[in-house]
Amino acid sequence: MVHLGRIGRWAFFAFIALYLAIPMVAVILYSFSARWTSNILPDAYTLAHWGEAFRDERMRNAFWRTTWMAIAVLLLDIVLVVPAVYWQRVRNPKIRVFAELSAAIPFVLPFIVIAFGILKFMGRSAPQMLGTPLIILLSHAAIAFPFLYWAVDGAMAAANVGRLNEAAVVCGASPLQTLRHVILPNISSGLAAGGMLVFATSFGEFALVQILAGSRFENISLYSLDLLLNTTSQVELMAVLTILMFVVLFGISVAVVYLNRGREGGFLPGSRALVTEKNE
Amino acid sequence: MARDGATVLPGGAAEASAAPRRGFLASVGEGLAAWLPALPLMALAIVFLVVPTVELVVRSFYTPDLGWNLSFWQDTLTSNGSRKAILTSVRLGLVCATIALVIGTPLAWAISRMVTAKRSTWLALLNVGANFGGIGLAFGYMAALGTYGMVTLAVQKVISGFMPPEIGSFTSLVMAYSYTNVPLFVLLTLPAMGIIRTEWMEAAETCAATRWQFWRYIGAPVLAPFALAGWLLIFTWSIGLYGLAYALGRTASTTGELRLITLQIGLTLNTGAGKEERAYVLAVVLLLLATVALVAYRLMLRRALRWFT
Numbered sequence: 033m034v035h036l037g038r039i040g041r042w043a044f045f046a047f048i049a050l051y052l053a054i055p056m057v058a059v060i061l062y063s064f065s066a067r068w069t070s071n072i073l074p075d076a077y078t079l080a081h082w083g084e085a086f087r088d089e090r091m092r093n094a095f096w097r098t099t100w101m102a103i104a105v106l107l108l109d110i111v112l113v114v115p116a117v118y119w120q121r122v123r124n125p126k127i128r129v130f131a132e133l134s135a136a137i138p139f140v141l142p143f144i145v146i147a148f149g150i151l152k153f154m155g156r157s158a159p160q161m162l163g164t165p166l167i168i169l170l171s172h173a174a175i176a177f178p179f180l181y182w183a184v185d186g187a188m189a190a191a192n193v194g195r196l197n198e199a200a201v202v203c204g205a206s207p208l209q210t211l212r213h214v215i216l217p218n219i220s221s222g223l224a225a226g227g228m229l230v231f232a233t234s235f236g237e238f239a240l241v242q243i244l245a246g247s248r249f250e251n252i253s254l255y256s257l258d259l260l261l262n263t264t265s266q267v268e269l270m271a272v273l274t275i276l277m278f279v280v281l282f283g284i285s286v287a288v289v290y291l292n293r294g295r296e297g298g299f300l301p302g303s304r305a306l307v308t309e310k311n312e
Numbered sequence: 313m314a315r316d317g318a319t320v321l322p323g324g325a326a327e328a329s330a331a332p333r334r335g336f337l338a339s340v341g342e343g344l345a346a347w348l349p350a351l352p353l354m355a356l357a358i359v360f361l362v363v364p365t366v367e368l369v370v371r372s373f374y375t376p377d378l379g380w381n382l383s384f385w386q387d388t389l390t391s392n393g394s395r396k397a398i399l400t401s402v403r404l405g406l407v408c409a410t411i412a413l414v415i416g417t418p419l420a421w422a423i424s425r426m427v428t429a430k431r432s433t434w435l436a437l438l439n440v441g442a443n444f445g446g447i448g449l450a451f452g453y454m455a456a457l458g459t460y461g462m463v464t465l466a467v468q469k470v471i472s473g474f475m476p477p478e479i480g481s482f483t484s485l486v487m488a489y490s491y492t493n494v495p496l497f498v499l500l501t502l503p504a505m506g507i508i509r510t511e512w513m514e515a516a517e518t519c520a521a522t523r524w525q526f527w528r529y530i531g532a533p534v535l536a537p538f539a540l541a542g543w544l545l546i547f548t549w550s551i552g553l554y555g556l557a558y559a560l561g562r563t564a565s566t567t568g569e570l571r572l573i574t575l576q577i578g579l580t581l582n583t584g585a586g587k588e589e590r591a592y593v594l595a596v597v598l599l600l601l602a603t604v605a606l607v608a609y610r611l612m613l614r615r616a617l618r619w620f621t
Contacts, residue, residue: 041422048419048494052441055452055491058462062455072466112356115349124346131350134357137365140602142552144574145595148581149364152371174360177353207349238446238555243581253555256447260454260559271455274448281443289439 056278062271085272094255095276101165101251102234105172109230110223112173113180118211121188122197135178143175147243154244163248168241172234179229187222188215225291232284236277252277365599372592388593393586397571398597400482401551404572405601408489409547415490416497417539423498424505441495450559453488454479480564488560489550496549497542504538507619537616544609548602554578573598 063081065074085091120127138146150171154161161167193215200210216223238253247254252273259270347354372384388394423434444452456463457476467474477483508531516526554574564570565579573594580591 044418045422048415049437051491052437052495054463055449055456056440056444058455059448059452061462070460070465072462072469112353116353119346119349124350127347127350130354130357134354134361136606137357137361140548140606141365142554142574142598142602144552144554144577145368145598146361146364148577148591148595149368150360151581153359153364153367156367170356171360174356177357236446238558239578243578253447256451257555257559260447260451261562270451274451277448278440278444282439285439285443289435 059271059274062268063275065268081266081268081272084266085269085276088269090250091255091269091273094250094252097249098235098251098253101168101172102231104169105176105234106227106231108169108173109177109180110227113177113184114216114219114223115211117181117184117188118193118207118215121185121193131181135181138175139178143237143239144243146171146175147240150240151243163245165245165249167244168249171240171244172237175237175240176230176233179233180223180226183222183226183229184219187219187226190222191215191218193218221291225288228284228288228291232281235284236281368592368595369599372589372596384589384593387587388590391590393568393571394576394590394594397573397576397594400571401573401598402601404482404485404489405547405551407486408493408550409543411486411490412493412497412546413539413543416494416501416542417535419494420498420501420505424502435499438495438498441491442499445492446555447559449488449491450556453484453491453560457484457487478564480561480570482570485557485560485570488556489553492556493546493550497546500542500545501535501538504535504616507534534619537612541609541612541616544605544612548605548609551601552598 061074062068064077064079066076066078066080068074116127116131120131150167151162154167196214196218197210200214205214236253237251238257241249241251241254242257250258256270256273256277259266259273373380373382375381375383423431423438426434455461458464458479459476461476464474464476467476477487512530513526516530521529552574557572557575558578561570561572561575562579565572565575566583566585576586576594577591577598580586580588
């Protein structure tokens with residue numbers, strides 16, 4: 033890098049910027065193109081595809097399904113993770129060993145492998161679960177929980193939850209009261225940041241939905257794939273869908289960056305845990 | 313801190329009163345109280361993460377009529393298709409991670425030294441790349457570099473007869489994967505770039521060190537563990553990508569031109585084609601690769617973070 037000349041440096045940046053921008057620009061142009069033959073740019077533009085996309089019932093259903101599932105996964109993960117992290121910090125540090133080990137599984141294991149495992153295990157023990165929204169809810173909650181776990185754990189460490197809890201207990205608060213009135217208000221930004229990542233994980237997920245439910249629970253990813261592989265379909269609708277999905281995920285990532293501003297230990301995933309582990 | 317809190321337990325008074333005669337029930341209750349709020353999460357993780365993983369490992373070694381054996385492994389590892397899938401997946405992971413490292417490290421360094429406004433623009437662009445993935449990216453890739461893609465048409469104006477890499481070929485996958493991988497790598501390693509202080513460079517310069525010497529003896533040793541940790545993450549994620557690979561490579565995969573571990577598993581499950589027992593073995597191979605990479609990642613991270621404690 034240092035040895036590259038000025039022109040080389042400029043070319044390097046220009047290439048990367050173009051590489052990152054062009055696919056997105058192409059998709060956006062597609063969504064507004066009335067006719068696109070063999071020119072670099074569309075021959076004519078229209079807004080019609082956006083209207084069509086919003087009137088398309090299949091798309092509306094897919095969007096709705098994906099959204100409520102992501103919200104349900106988020107709520108379930110909050111209910112499961114927050115009490116566990118609270119308890120691990122104030123009462124039983126051994127919970128951490130188990131939680132960190134489980135959190136490593138979706139972090140390294142590809143979702144397709146997890147989906148395969150769940151399919152085989154559930155197919156043997158509870159086949160009626162397959163294809164239901166319930167199995168998607170539970171499996172999404174399982175693969176997404178680490179994001180919330182790490183975020184809440186970090187927020188609780190920053191809020192000095194041990195001390196807060198001590199004060200609350202001395203004042204005669206029950207664990208539930210402490211959690212509701214003392215802990216939650218103090219970890220809200222961590223909860224929001226982690227929660228958004230949970231939402232995004234479920235929202236953009238493909239492998240588990242395809243393997244465990246397939247067409248019985250058609251979310252945006254599945255519908256997109258169908259539009260993409262089915263050559264007779266409208267490319268323009270696919271473009272609109274791609275942009276909508278991207279806007280949601282991009283918006284979430286910007287919000288997460290904003291919520292995490294000024295926080296330390298953001299080096300690489302797991303580094304905060306390592307640093308605190310060393311310091312404690 | 314956590315341990316300070318643990319000395320004053322919620323409900324501690326009740327336990328203290330039961331302390332003189334600690335019966336069986338009391339100790340069960342105490343054990344339960346220590347774990348109860350975490351039990352629902354543990355149950356979910358066990359049923360949907362731990363047991364399914366174990367299930368695959370067991371199924372790759374066990375058949376009801378033969379008991380424990382290695383026949384599935386032998387069968388899979390001697391089959392050309394599966395061997396090709398493993399080798400291609402590993403090669404894809406290596407190539408993608410190396411591209412991310414080679415392009416991402418200088419890019420992260422340059423961005424870390426930019427003025428705020430310029431840096432924000434780059435961060436926004438990188439976030440586009442990092443969030444544009446899966447099926448949508450496959451479509452974006454085709455719209456740019458497909459047979460009638462924008463870039464293809466533009467290049468054909470200059471070089472007639474230009475053809476982009478075929479969709480579903482190894483090169484096309486590397487190019488599409490890198491679209492997300494390079495931004496991810498930069499976003500992961502960017503905070504580490506702040507460790508190198510401008511003062512260090514000035515100090516080295518005062519001591520008559522050349523730029524190369526500075527990077528050789530100071531810059532590289534400090535940053536290398538971070539860069540290698542990033543490399544390991546990109547490797548792990550690349551060998552496990554499924555949605556993007558499926559959207560780009562399904563056709564090439566059904567004809568046998570492209571074989572990847574994730575696609576072999578996905579195709580077996582979706583179409584019923586291929587032997588299911590091979591999918592177990594391939595899943596466990598992926599599990600092993602990912603575990604080795606994770607352990608290496610943890611070691612690398614520990615090394616990288618020694619500057620911070």
